[in-house]
Amino acid sequence: MYAFIFFFFFFLGEVVMCTSVQFVPVTLKFSMLAPKDPLSKWGSLNKLIKISGVDELMYNQLTVQVDTPTIHLYYEVHCPGCIEFDTTQLKEVIEVLHQYVDVHTYPYGHARTVKHEDGTVEVTCQHGPAECYGNMLHACALDIIANGTEALLFNACMMGQYSNDKSADKCGEKMNINASPIKDCAKSQKGTDLLVHYGEESKKAGFQYVPYVLLNGEEWRGKSLLKAVCASFKNPPEPFITNSQDIEILSNALDSVNTPIKVIEADFIFIKEKITVQVNVPTLKLYYESLCPDCIEFDSTQFKNVVELLHQYVDIHTYPYGNARTVKHGNNTVIICQHGPEECYGNKLHACALDIIANGTEAMLFNACMMAQRSNDTSADNIFKTLYKIMFFNFIAFATILAFINCREIDTLSKWGSLNKLIKISGVDVLMSNELTVQVDTPIIKLYYEAHCPGCIEFDTTQLKEVVEVLHQYVDVHTYPYGNARTVIHEDGTIEVTCQHGPAECYGNMLHACALDIIANGTEALLFNACMMDQDSNDNSADKCGEKMNINASPIKDCAKSQKGTDLLVHYGEESEKAGFQYVPYVLLNGEEWRGESLLNDVCATFKNPPEPCTQF
Structure with a gap:
């Protein structure tokens, strides 16, 4: 185990008083020796502005007066x-x-x-x-x-x-x-x-x-x-005095209350055995979305490092929304996210974690961990499953520890090395005291399709379904139910979407879009849509597939019949336009157009260290 000693310095700024007494800028420097009791554990510092009444400061309790008109x-x-x-x-x-x-x-x-x-x-x-x-x-x-x-x-x-x-x-x-x-x-x-x-x-x-x-x-x-x-003010800002005995007076005052804070040097504020300390707390704000690659990179590296090292010294606020759009239709509100309904759900997971987890630091680290695992229900569950499976090693100087790790779940090994995109730990065979080698190995599949296209039905119900069933925990799948439809925005602001195979296909596309938005488990949503694809993607098929998979189809049908269904379809149209395809089904595997014979075989071939299911094919 390591023993850490942290020296923290608090700098006081200029003090201005509510009286006409002359004043002088003042600086205090403290040294803190508290490896087991960081400042945040001495008390609740909800709004860390001023520390007043140092005569009441104890080792295990910090009395903070928030006195800000x-x-x-x-x-x-x-x-x-x-x-x-x-x-x-x-x-x-x-x-x-x-x-x-x-x-x-x-x-x-x-x-x-x-x-x-x-x-x-x-x-x-x-x-x-x-x-x-x-x-x-x-x-x-x-x-x-x-x-x-x-x-x-x-x-x-x-x-x-x-x-x-x-x-x-x-x-x-x-x-x-x-x-x-x-x-x-x-x-x-x-x-x-x-x-x-x-x-x-x-x-x-x-x-x-x-x-x-x-x-x-x-x-x-x-x-x-x-x-x-x-x-x-309950304790109005007071004039202060300075003299040659200031450091000694302050040192004695702090020693008398058994605090680990020690005076190094000071030009000093001290009146009637009370001091006012202005604490310098940097404020950090992060605006992001849960499936943005750059956000994942930043959150799981730079931001996470700051939270882990300086959480008790900084004021951090995070906003999981990003480039989403909020659309209001009467009493209904629809949120459309840049990376689709899955991202909206991930953003909500992050928002709920910030709301529910009482310890703000833990909430942000929980979200950083989810960011590395697609920010879905599985990632949320995995964090709790793996917290107690973390591997601890006692490192000997200059010694290399050899280990083979076959785990697909995230853990806090990030403290041993730089994990740029912490998604899955796969095939780590050399673990050194100062370095961790991690391979990020997650194929990405994107399918652009429409619900009544025969080729799309064939592909979705066979090739894609097979990949989802066999490799769902190893691949990143995105589907876009729009195809060769067209979106027209009229002068009066109304939106009209026309589909290649008529209005029934538009409704089927909206059923698929709403399923992706409503069904929390992404794998279940994909398999639900594959099931509907095999049965004409209508209300009847939604009911049958819902009964088969124990999914309530009513909210999905209601969504497809509402403005939200139209908004989701428009969103998938915007994403489809970016892809610029000429035909459907249009498939991208790791960003490259795929037109092979077996998607499962080709996905397995992309792994540097194929997972066990791939060894069977």
Whole structure:
């Protein structure tokens, strides 16, 4: 076993006070010796902002006071009262207390958003088009300027100069901010989209006048926002002193409460045996989709490494949606994912894991593990099956350990080496203390077809079905039920899909698409469709195959008769168009067109280390 000693340094930034006392920038450095008790295990740090009351800090308990007033300002840029408030009261709070408060602004006010039948969006503002453009300048500044404090001060600066291009240039020059991207954004669709967003948020607030201010969720109409904010602190930021005895005083205070934190060096904040520490917590956000190859690569390597090594020091948020599209039809909502219904289900597995697994770190590592195994029910089950089958080795210096591993299930061997695409561990015959050789060996099959094409029926019910039945846990299969259909979008926005073998085939294609979307187990969905293909792919065949396979066919039929069925078919049409085929069935094996005699034999031939079922053929 290895013994690890981690040295972690916390850096304190500038401290600004709610009093008129002079202050000096301060820095503290701590060393932590806690191999078995990382910081996160001392207490619940839901929102790690400030640590106050160090006299209460114990080895097994960390008392954290989250004491951050929240300010919401709803305004419009040409409203005289808004200009007055933003350039005086709000600006003062931001300049004095920016590191202690959470400020949100909404540049929309009494504007109105109208969505026309042709899909266009029109926003009209109380003080005319110039105000709408000014609101968009503010919205774009909030979106583009990375430093939130600078963005708020930039907007306050524009508010004092009519919030137009000229003021953007002047404020940009004054604050050393490039105003060009902000102006370009305000003139683009993005500016309109941001303004619509702030309109939606403003509607939720339900105000009757602007400026409308909320302080900690309560309407505020006082005389001094700064004083009100200071009064809302349970422990207001205090002035501090520094002298030659600071390090000794702090060291003694920490030693007296039996904490593993030790002082290395400090310029110091210390008043009445209380300190305020501003913790520097990097924020990491990952937007991804579960079947995107690059997402899989990134999540199972770079992102996973950060989570494993630094989970208690960073604030991580993940968003499993990617390039999906949400389509609303009345009360129904359909989500169409870039890599098909299987990806939508994988995204939902990830979202549910983040919602259900209480430990955020475990949830993200669970999802990273699923990412390496197609993010389906099987991968979710395999993680739990293999957690207790992990192989541990005591390595001797310079020794090579020989092992032969025949496992098709994932485990945490990734800590022993770089597993770029961690999908299956196959034929690992040399395992060294500093290196793990892993072969990723998963054939990919794509089938483009239509439900009533005789050649498609023949292929799906024999060749593809055989591969799915024999090798389903070793191959990655994607099917696209659309074929030679055509999608036409009319001027009134309606969508019409016409199929080569008539409306009955379109309905059959939708039955297949809905089965792929609804049946959670991908293998069962493929075999269900193969079963329908052999029986004309209609409601009768759906019922028979459902009864045979113990699958409820009613939701699949309902889906095929609804707008969702049409949306899924349109999606498969878009994917089919990308493939650019001239005939169906059109088959790709590992990205290459396949026109052989035995798909099973040819799939088995692609394995570098064929699985056991392939040895029988």
